[in-house]
Amino acid sequence: MNRILAIIIFFISISTFGQSETNDSLKYEYKVEKLNSDFFKDERTVKIYLPPDYDKTQKYPVIYTLDGYELFGITTNYENFLAKYSVIPNCIVIGVFHNDRNYETTPNYGNNINIPTNQLLEGSEKLKNHLYKEIIPLINSKYSVSGFNILIGHSNTATLASQIISMPNNPFRGIIAITPDLLKEQIESLKNTLDKERNQNIYYFVSSGTKDDKYRFETGKKLDSILKKNTNIKVKSKQEIYSAGHLDLVVKSLNDALMFMFSDYRNYNDFRTKVIENKLSISDYIKAKSNSTNENYGINFNLDEDDFYYLLDLVIAQKNSNLLEQLFEVGEKNEFFAKEESYSQKAQLYEEMELYDEALENWKLQIENGYTENVFYYERPFIVIYEKLNKPKEAIDFLESSIKKYPKGKLIFSYDIAKVCAEREIYKNKGLKNIEYCIKEFKENRKFTLSEAEELKTKLEH
Structure with missing residues (x-):
């Protein structure tokens, strides 16, 4: 059983845009939980953002961000404003932090012939299990969740997020992959998964940058091709290209990605x-x-x-x-x-x-x-x-x-x-x-x- 070592409450501020009646900075609260991981055999950090006026009698979708140092803050900011104007519902945001990012997130590019490319390397497998069996159960036990989970990854973690779609017991109904890099076999595996019948909708958003690494840009174009051909009505997918490099692609595409995840929320197009x-x-x-x-x-x-x-x-x-x-x-x-x-x-x-x-x-x-x-x-x-x-x-x-x-x-x-x-x-x-x-x-x-x-x-x- 994981041991919760501490709960520390911090307050951070974000600047308002446009005119403000009070000129005050918006403030939001997040918690930091430390837990011992049975998979990594070390202490891990998880940040938890709860929406304003969080009410345990209500249910909330949960957005999990890998690369917490990079993605937790910006995702929380975007969620805060989008939910404020009811573009998306109020959500819980979780930041997953890595102790050794290279070990935990390096994709399987087939360099080890003993590990098939549809399997994860040791570190990524541990990260997946840490997420599935330690972090998600913790969040589900402590907070009022709706069962709709979103996973966001950038670069290596976007590759991992895309592969998780094809893995057994996938707990995520929404995947945001910001500039993933997938091999041909991995893309084919993803295609086969998306073609299968399913009971619930899955939302998959991929963003690519014209100024990014050419292999990542090519992955985006290949994914775009299979997503456009997919006829499964339960698969809601989109690939967008931005005039962006590897880092600014996050800022330019994340807002669109979050809105796409909730494209069936307040949707009256019919x-x-x-x-x-x-x-x-x-x-x-x-x-x-x-x-x-x-x-x-x-x-x-x-x-x-x-x-x-x-x-x-x-x-x-x-x-x-x-x-x-x-x-x-x-x-x-x-x-x-x-x-x-x-x-x-x-x-x-x-x-x-x-x-x-x-x-x-x-x-x-x-x-x-x-x-x-x-x-x-x-x-x-x-x-x-x-x-x-x-x-x-x-x-x-x-x-x-x-x-x-x-x-x-x-x-x-x-x-x-x-x-x-x-x-x-x-x-x-x-x-x-x-x-x-x-x-x-x-x-x-x-x-x-x-x-x-x-x-x-x-x-x-x-």
Whole structure:
């Protein structure tokens, strides 16, 4: 049994980008655990980053970084910002540190004919076992993990990470390999593994640099070829080429890699097609997303407000009133609409779809049930009645009732009444009465000037 020697808490800072209201540095906490390895027969270092507001009742994907001295800090930084903006879910990040990197990570290039190239050299085999049987069990026992593990490697450890995909009992569903170097036989073994049927998705991201070692760049191109030919729907793979050298490739590609690992998180790319086909139940769609997110990442799915309004925009663009009604139910259930202005928000969405009767109904409900201390809530339905539905007499009736409900708006409403009377040449006396009130009680406003009111009166008198 491994003995935990110490838990030391450190605080490190990263600089914020862009504008900051407080100008404070963001801070995050990580723990350092020391453990004795039965495989290496020495003490090993593991760093553990927990996301802000870590909650043991929630589940978290875990990102394991080999080459901890190089990859732990930058991965934690990227995760911190991507999760802050909900591009990826909150994750635990683990830094695996090597005592003798050369011994632990040198790939098997076939120099020893007694060790087949699909097997690891002694040091790498120990590192794999240390990871499988000591580090992962430790993390699983101490923290609330979702079961979705990602392994990140750079250079030699990218080669190891790529080979682990083909090895028995692989505990990783996501592999990020930044400039790996694989032999032909190792690439073929990887291809055969990816071709096999599997129950769960696997995500494999490879990055290569045009300024890097030519053998590593060639590995990237060969991997790209087999990944593009792969037809296994459970294999999500991508190879990207960057204008980068061996070291800056990490900085340039890691952000893309992390986003790719969670490309099925908050993914609504299929929604537009389903809307166009008009074969969609919103509740069933959201339920399917929930099931898919849990299946892929072991975490709960939560439709957030940004996604809700994105889906609304797609529905409005297709003028699908049935789906709009379904989304309204989702919005109300999740309280995405401001409580006091829910009807006005719906009304404006109906207007966008040119469903003016439905828009008017909701404007009236807003006046009866919501916040209405502004002429806006009366002028908008007036415009719908007068301009969209072309009902000038009903528009005047509506404005006269609005004066009773919101006396503070009388100056504006009276001007609108007079303007309708003048434009449609109806109710001349009513028009004159209202414009005379506007001139007598005139106050500076955004609707009209005194000279405009006087011009309108002249028009009504002739």
